Amino acid sequence: MKYYSCLLCLLFFSVTASAAEIQHIWLTHQSHQPDKIVVNWSTSLPGNSIVHFGLAPDSMTTVKKADNTSLHHVEIPLAARDAIYHYRVQTGKLFSDLATFKAYPTDRLRVAIVADWQARPDLSSLLKDDIHLLLTAGDNISNLWQTCGPGKPDCIEPYLNLIGAYPELFRSTPFMPILGNHDREVYPRGKQPPEHAVYDVEATAFRRFFELPDEEWKWKFDIPEFGIRFAALDFNHISDIGTTWQTCHPLDRESEQYRWYESVTQKHPGHLVTLYNERNATMRGQLQGEWHKLFQRGTLCVTGFGYFAERAEVDGVTYYNSSLSGTGTQYPDPHSKFLAGKDSYLLLTCDRNSGVLTVELKSLKNEVLDRQQFSPRSEK
Known part of the structure; x- marks a missing residue:
């Protein structure tokens, strides 16, 4: 009898430990500068949150953190530069494997920007770039409703699936995404606007899952040593504002978003990179060109709205479109200087000594499709 009791206990412990395993780990920034980083992970059973x-x-x-949760976020300080941090996470008596990430550099910074991540492509080329930070220009998942069921704005399963598709990338590289319409699609869009809202404008699941600065649906992040600021805006399908297809926050002159971006662009470092998920030409025409005037205070704008690679030049501002699914219909910007139907991402390299920012449009086959250099601007 004792033998069977012990066997049952062992089986119970094994099942419980397996069910409560640490399943996903990813890194983000919640602060406005890289002196801190957030370590995130999930467990199927709730517990406390510990980072070593x-x-x-x-x-x-x-x-x-003495909380009791299955979605864990712990911010830790980063004092070192040009070094490798080692870490592991713990919930209860469960430990993850030891992992590493790079501290930010002192000489040359490398940042990648991707968009339209729905197809889960091979990112071997991007991994070879050995980046310090990964950003997006929207549409990180296909939608919420196919995985979660319709009408569930707080379901994070699609984001867990994204992290699970690239485990080594996300546990070794800080990740700061922005919103696209797919990231908050809680019902199928259909051919006509229904009576209920199709998109969760507040992006409940996205904001629950990622720890990002500010309100998270918009944010800014500075890397002062390199004189660079990244600003994330919530623009996608703006023609649907005011209908049940509305997906993003308002952008009129009195909106929170406009006033915030106006203040962000008034005083900024040598480079300002703006991220959103709407067509560049559409955004330039908003408010009779007022948004374009704000963009002129910065260095470049990046969107993932179209499924192609493009660079356009307008009034001293460079506008990029990049997509990991780059073989879709092309509708060139009226001011297009480079256009290609290839899967692509952007690699930004900033030299601290000169302040020069090099931007490469790269294919997933490690080809450099387009290369530009930008000198730092004086403070605006």
Whole structure:
């Protein structure tokens, strides 16, 4: 009898431990500068949140949160530069494997921007670039309703699936996405606007899953040592504003978004990179060109609205379109200077000594499709 009791206990413990395993790990930034990083993970059973980290595996500091959750977010300080951090996460008695990420550099910064991630492509080329930060220009998932069922705005399963598709990338590289319409599609869009809202404008699941600065549906992030600021805006399908197809926040002159971006662009470092998910030419014409005037305060704008690679030049501003699904219908910008129907991403390299920002449109086969350099601007 004792034998069977012990066997049952062992089986119960094994099943419980397996069910409560640490399943996904990803890194984000919640602060406005890279002196802190957020370590995120999920567990199928709730528990506390503990991160062990340091510059060597045998001398690590511990940060604890005594919460009881299955979605864990712990912010840790980053004091070092040009170093490798080691870390592992813990919930209860469960530990993850040891992982690493790069501290930010002192000489040359590498940032990648991707968009239209629905197809889950091979990112071997991007991994070879050994980036310090990964950003997006929207549409990180296909939608919420196919995985979660219609009408469930807080379901994070599609985002867990994204992290699960690239485990090594996300546990080693800070990730700061922006919103597209697909990221908050809680009902099928259909051919006509229905009586109920199709999109969750507040992006409940996205904001629950990612720890980002500001309101998270818009944010800014500075890397002062390199004189660069990234600003994320919530633009997608703006022609649907005011209908049940509305997907993004308002952008009129009195909107929170317009006033915020106006203040963000008034004083900024040598480079300002703006991210959104609407067609560039459409955004330039908004408010009788007022948005374009704000964009002129910066260096470049990046969208993932179209399924192609493009660079356009207008009034001293460079507008990029990049897509990991780059073989769709092309509708060139009236001011297009480069256009290609290839899967692509952007690689930004900033040299600290000169302040020069190099931007490459790269294919997923590691081809450089287009290359431009930008000198830093004086403070606006």
